[in-house]
Amino acid sequence: MNYVSTAVTPVVSPFDALGLTDVTAKLEDSILIVTLNRSHKMNSFSEKMGVDLVRIFQFGDQDDRVRVIVLTADPASPAFCAGVDMEEVTRGSSLLGRKEDTEIGHRDPGGQVAMAIYNNRKITIVAVNGHASGIGLTALQFPFDFRFIWSGSKLTIPFVRLGIAPESTSTYLLSRLIGESRAAAVLFSGAVMQPDSPFLSSLYYEVLPQRTDVLPSAIVLAKTISVNFSQTSIAYSKGLLHHAGTSIEENHLLDSRVIKLLGTSRDAAEGAKAFMQRRKPKFSDTLTRSLSPWYPWWKITDVRHPKSKL
Amino acid sequence: MNYVSTAVTPVVSPFDALGLTDVTAKLEDSILIVTLNRSHKMNSFSEKMGVDLVRIFQFGDQDDRVRVIVLTADPASPAFCAGVDMEEVTRGSSLLGRKEDTEIGHRDPGGQVAMAIYNNRKITIVAVNGHASGIGLTALQFPFDFRFIWSGSKLTIPFVRLGIAPESTSTYLLSRLIGESRAAAVLFSGAVMQPDSPFLSSLYYEVLPQRTDVLPSAIVLAKTISVNFSQTSIAYSKGLLHHAGTSIEENHLLDSRVIKLLGTSRDAAEGAKAFMQRRKPKFSDTLTRSLSPWYPWWKITDVRHPKSKL
Amino acid sequence: MNYVSTAVTPVVSPFDALGLTDVTAKLEDSILIVTLNRSHKMNSFSEKMGVDLVRIFQFGDQDDRVRVIVLTADPASPAFCAGVDMEEVTRGSSLLGRKEDTEIGHRDPGGQVAMAIYNNRKITIVAVNGHASGIGLTALQFPFDFRFIWSGSKLTIPFVRLGIAPESTSTYLLSRLIGESRAAAVLFSGAVMQPDSPFLSSLYYEVLPQRTDVLPSAIVLAKTISVNFSQTSIAYSKGLLHHAGTSIEENHLLDSRVIKLLGTSRDAAEGAKAFMQRRKPKFSDTLTRSLSPWYPWWKITDVRHPKSKL
Missing domain, CATH: 1.10.12.10 (Lyase 2-enoyl-coa Hydratase, Chain  A, domain 2)
Structure with missing residues (x-):
């Protein structure tokens, strides 16, 4: 199996129109496998990676052939995701807000990704096959239905150390997922934790002793769901x-x-x-x-940029 | 002790007017013990069982002699509750909605039971002395204040496997009880779990190694509460x-x-x-x-059937 | 180190204007250490202790020199806090409401303390170096960001045994912190638990085997936070x-x-x-x-006494 690249899919990939560069995608047996593809940068989160993830998760939401979406990272990378790409930030990317944005004009790219995953109508699974920092937890783990992880993963949320704040809708998601006591410990301690930490362990559906076991185990659950x-x-x-x-x-x-x-x-x-x-x-x-026209029954707050035409 | 049948209570039982058939009830030392009484059907949930449970829990709520309500199952049954009675469903019971109901006209019988338990003003305890599936967890475990269970119980929520959805107010209750991370694992994995599962364990107040120990242990707590x-x-x-x-x-x-x-x-x-x-x-x-007339202070949404006179 | 008394601070203490008697306070390296100071009464919660705690936590919130606030108890006391001072209650203190208060006129002193801690804009840490009962858990543990505790602490919430109800905003905080399943077990069982109880354990950031280790461990985290x-x-x-x-x-x-x-x-x-x-x-x-004038962005319900001019 090769989950790493779309290069082996047929000549006309259904994903060609999406213009993916920082992630790859593959659809196999109703399972859409998405792979973070910036191993040269420790899979750090770039502006383009955020755009790619929103596009591919929206594709998975809308295409009836997709029953489960699995996110993982190129195993060649030393980390699942090493946080936001700080070089991009210092060059002025939108990751922490552009200078020209007004106070209410910024839309956090990590939050856009988190919403595309959390609001997805298909089952979403993440296979965390390496270390993760910041957005590698907030946007890329919290919004999923199921989280699989390597037991050796080192995990940390460094925002208060960096003079910023938890993003990617993480305060909403984490308190709902594991309660506010553990959420405070994860968000405010700045500590490096592993999946067996009592603060984090209830986040994970399965913890695997080998990095290479994480994706295959996630695929086993994905198949059960897609078939049954x-x-x-x-x-x-x-x-x-x-x-x-x-x-x-x-x-x-x-x-x-x-x-x-x-x-x-x-x-x-x-x-x-x-x-x-x-x-x-x-x-x-x-x-x-x-689906009934009644679905979705809840009111969805419009989060578009005030001047956006999208 | 005989908690199984009301047959040993005095000639005129306070429960006679309730017309119970699919559960039995017994009031002893301020403790109302309710027993699921369909062992021939593995205690599967019938329409009548739902009606009986609503009646007896409302009785317990309103009668000042009752201080604690304990639910258990006839130990002769191979299961605490094997889910909804699928034969009744295929014969057209109201369990999944009758054909003549409009889209907004159905009222889920499991939810009626769950509300009668969760909104009860007395302490409610369930003694799960066997396996449980679907509604045997959602309506018959989640709404209680305390859950006692046999360590060997096999527990599963099969709704997504059956083409339906979690009912009996289970998405509301489960996310409040144990958080959304574990709730998703329980509701969406379709897995068979036991009480020591990290996803379920925080639901249970006490896990007993013997089936026959579950009710007596629940009664010990019930007595502490009713006396003190x-x-x-x-x-x-x-x-x-x-x-x-x-x-x-x-x-x-x-x-x-x-x-x-x-x-x-x-x-x-x-x-x-x-x-x-x-x-x-x-x-x-x-x-x-x-009680002060100020109680209850919260607004209660009217859930009666649009055409109901009740 | 001497965290027990302000007597060793310089002649003009910044706390002099606060008129503290039932707690002491000390500011050292941006860490404000507050100590319960009623060891002769097992640190039971008096009306004045409530006033003192509100004042000192508001001081810590407003004074830019303070980065972290740590609460602990005089280690000479046999308990961290033995609950409300029942002698004061029987003498007619405001702890359970004064006779002259109308039904809506009472403001629970424990709740005033809990709000001063939970709404604090600095990191708050409690070092529970002894047993705790009632308000010693509700007001003096639940509202903190981090809880450190001695493994031998005996903990109990006795309200339903006393004919009263959980106070100090504990039903709000506890269900958010650890979920409603565990909250019900803690609030309604009346049981005496220790920090390793599965119902309570997720409340605690660190459990220490020695009473004397609790405050020093809390200070280590406080320093990490205040410096970084x-x-x-x-x-x-x-x-x-x-x-x-x-x-x-x-x-x-x-x-x-x-x-x-x-x-x-x-x-x-x-x-x-x-x-x-x-x-x-x-x-x-x-x-x-x-801070931006936009902060705080949430609506704050006015909880002042109807006739209060404060």
């Missing part, structure tokens, strides 16, 4: 987890409606039939064809 | 935990008011006196007589 | 963690603005320079001079 799970079920379920409502009563109205919508779907009929016949289901509903 | 704790204290304290306000300042206004209300109560006077005299308190305040 | 971290970074970062917004999109707008504000600051320039030069940064921005 309904695409529409996943989209509604992620919606219910991320937008559960502000009270148990509101959640009851939401999940009742989802159950009713899915309960009459082809996938639910197939799921029940397969269950009774003790065989694997063959789901055929897709997001393009089968 | 103030009923009104519990109702206000549960209210504060479930409806803590949206900021620390709002919580301060709420708990200040609760402290003032309770601080001048007979139970608080008795509690302070017993503390100074180093003896056990004898609390006499009841929910019927002693 | 930007004061403005900490203030904005704490704001982002405590007020993360109600959606990932809202959080993205908030942290983008913080990144833009900090990204052009002297501290960020110094932080980047120090990083590239592989040396320690020398931060000079202060809260008085360098």
Whole structure:
């Protein structure tokens, strides 16, 4: 298997129009594998890497052929991601805000990536096969549904040491993921931790002793999901987890409606039939064809740049 | 001890009017013990079981004689609860929504049960003395104040495998209970877990090595609570935990008011006196007589069926 | 080192105007050390102790010389804090509400302390060098950024046993800190726990085997923070963690603005320079001079007493 480069895919890749340079992508058996491709820079996060990641995760969200998206890093790199590219920052990239931006005009590139992952309607998995710093945790680990990691990874969030602050929507995500006690320890201690740290361990679905085992283990889960799970079920379920409502009563109205919508779907009929016949289901509903216009039911705050036409 | 059947209670049971069939109930020393009673169907969740559970938990909420409610399952059953009764579903029960319901007309029976438990003003304890699947976790474990379980229990949430979605207000409850990282692992992996799983373990107050130890251990805690704790204290304290306000300042206004209300109560006077005299308190305040009209202070969304007269 | 008394500080202490009696304070190397000073009463929480704590934490918040605040207890006391002073309560202190207060007129003194700590813009650390009960956990541990504790500490929340309810904003804080499953176990079991309890352990940053090691270990972290971290970074970062917004999109707008504000600051320039030069940064921005008028960006509910002129 070669998850590193798109060079081995057919002549016309579905990703050609995306103009990817700092990541590569490969679609295989409904699994979209995305690889950080800046090993010469320890996979540090560049402005272009952020653009590439938003594009490829949006592609994965919208293309019905994709059931699971897996992010990993070129194993040739000494780090999974060594943080933002500080050379780019000092040259004036948008990573910490351009000089010409007004106070409310900046849009954090890490946050754009985090939203493209967290709001993705497909299952997202990250395979952290190396050390990670700053944005290598915040944007590139926190927003995923499942996190696999190498036990030897050294992990640190250095923002308060650098005179800046946690970005990439990390304060929102981390307190939701593991609670505010551990989030404070991770964000404010400046300590270097490993995956078995009691502050971080609940983030990880699986911790692997070998760097080279991380991606294959993530792929095993990705295959289970892509073969056995309904695409529409996943989209509604992620919606219910991320937008559960502000009270148990509101959640009851939401999940009742989802159950009713899915309960009459082809996938639910197939799921029940397969269950009774003790065989694997063959789901055929897709997001393009089968989602109710009611989805998404939550209000989405417009985060476009005030002057953006996008 | 026989917690299994109401048949040994006096001729006129306080539960007769409830018409229970799929659960049994017994009131002993202020502890209401409810037992799932469908061992011939592996205690799978029927429409009637849902109705019975709502009725008996509402009874426990309203009857001042009840201080603690304990749910368990007939130990003759191979499972604590094997999920929804799929035969009922295929016969067209309301469990996944009836055909004649509109998109917004369905009310998930599991959610009705979950709300009757989570909103209960008495302490609720579940004694999971067997395996559990789907609704056997979502409605029958998550909404409780305390969860006791057999270490050998096999636990799984199969919704995404069945083409449906997590129900019974489980996305609301699980993310609040254990955080979104573990909730995603439990809801989206489809994996079979046991109580010592790092994803589930923080749900459980006590894990017992023997199935037969689970209920007795739960009863020990129930007795401690029923003998030593103030009923009104519990109702206000549960209210504060479930409806803590949206900021620390709002919580301060709420708990200040609760402290003032309770601080001048007979139970608080008795509690302070017993503390100074180093003896056990004898609390006499009841929910019927002693709750302020201000309780509940939170807005409750109306979840009745649009056409319901109830 | 003598952290116990201010008596050894110079003739004119900056704290003289505060009129502290039930706590002492000492400022050393940008670290403000506050010590509970009622060992004759097992450091039980008096009305005056509450007033003193609010004053000294507000001092620490406002004085630019202070970078970290550490709370500990006089080690001569058999307990870190044995709960509220029940003798004061029975004499009619405001701790449980005065008789003349209306139902909405009481302001819980523990909550006033908790807010002064949780809303503090400096890093706050507690060094729990003994047993703790009730308010000794709720007001004096939960609101801190970091908790250090002696492994032998016995910890209990006895409110439901006393006929009252969890106070000091503890239901808000505890569910955010460790999730509602563990919070319920801590608040409703009435059990005596130790720091290695699975319900409590995630609260603590470090657990020390010796009582006398707790404060020195806390000071080590305090020094790391006071020397290496930007004061403005900490203030904005704490704001982002405590007020993360109600959606990932809202959080993205908030942290983008913080990144833009900090990204052009002297501290960020110094932080980047120090990083590239592989040396320690020398931060000079202060809260008085360098915070944007936009901070705090969140709405603060007015919790003053209805008739208060403060």
